[in-house]
Amino acid sequence: EAGVAQSPRYKIIEKRQSVAFWCNPISGHATLYWYQQILGQGPKLLIQFQNNGVVDDSQLPKDRFSAERLKGVDSTLKIQPAKLEDSAVYLCASSLEWSSVGETQYFGPGTRLLVL
Amino acid sequence: RKEVEQDPGPFNVPEGATVAFNCTYSNSASQSFFWYRQDCRKEPKLLMSVYSSGNEDGRFTAQLNRASQYISLLIRDSKLSDSATYLCAMIIQGAQKLVFGQGTRLTINP
Numbered sequence: 001e002a003g004v005a006q007s008p009r010y011k012i013i014e015k016r017q018s019v020a021f022w023c024n025p026i027s028g029h030a031t032l033y034w035y036q037q038i039l040g041q042g043p044k045l046l047i048q049f050q051n052n053g054v055v056d057d058s059q060l061p062k063d064r065f066s067a068e069r070l071k072g073v074d075s076t077l078k079i080q081p082a083k084l085e086d087s088a089v090y091l092c093a094s095s096l097e098w099s100s101v102g103e104t105q106y107f108g109p110g111t112r113l114l115v116l
Numbered sequence: 117r118k119e120v121e122q123d124p125g126p127f128n129v130p131e132g133a134t135v136a137f138n139c140t141y142s143n144s145a146s147q148s149f150f151w152y153r154q155d156c157r158k159e160p161k162l163l164m165s166v167y168s169s170g171n172e173d174g175r176f177t178a179q180l181n182r183a184s185q186y187i188s189l190l191i192r193d194s195k196l197s198d199s200a201t202y203l204c205a206m207i208i209q210g211a212q213k214l215v216f217g218q219g220t221r222l223t224i225n226p
Contacts, residue, residue, distance in 0.1 A: 033214075040124070042203050042216030043160065056213050091159060105214065107159035 002026065004108030006092050012114045018080040021111045025073070025094030031055075033105060034067055034077050035091040043091055049075065050097075082115045089113070117142050122204055122217035130225050133194050137220045139204030140186040148207040149187045151178055153200045154219065160203055163189075194224045 005024040035043035047057040052072040069075040089110040095103040122139045129135045149166035166178040177190040201219040
């Protein structure tokens with residue numbers, strides 16, 4: 001079974017530039033998550049989709065971050081404009097469904113972003 | 117106060133030793149608990165869920181103490197390959213999201 005795919009794996013940009021990340025979840029997984037992991041910290045949920053609807057985006061900095069999952073499959077996360085503090089690993093994860101008892105989330109390899 | 121707190125370490129222990137670390141949480145409504153393992157520059161992977169009665173998987177034992185609001189992970193007979201960052205995570209009742217601790221870095225020395 002193919003895992004969660006993400007691209008690009010690495011990105012270096014200058015502050016105020018724009019950047020986009022792509023994620024393709026495991027086939028059949030209805031729930032997709034984007035996390036931000038800053039060095040030395042645990043992953044922080046940015047946005048969660050159930051099919052193509054947003055379930056939680058309370059921690060997404062909406063003035064500069066946006067995400068979409070138009071057809072309920074793959075997803076893109078965009079930052080425009082980027083700030084130095086956005087330097088982090090952006091992890092995409094997916095699960096079959098959302099469950100309060102914790103459906104296993106499978107993580108992709110992440111996109112490592114460096115903002116100069 | 118952070119929702120989930122872990123001692124970041126690093127923990128340096130010799131191969132074969134037993135090591136344990138805890139993760140405390142502030143919200144008593146936390147209902148589901150997990151330990152994830154994250155290797156350097158890799159993604160987190162689920163190590164084990166933590167059940168109220170405690171659970172064991174080989175050399176790994178996870179326990180939940182609701183009264184004191186913490187979960188623990190015990191690793192017996194540690195191997196070099198156990199070197200990683202261990203992240204605790206939990207789901208808070210009513211919030212449809214997984215909240216992670218900052219991780220505890222473990223290095224097993226030969």
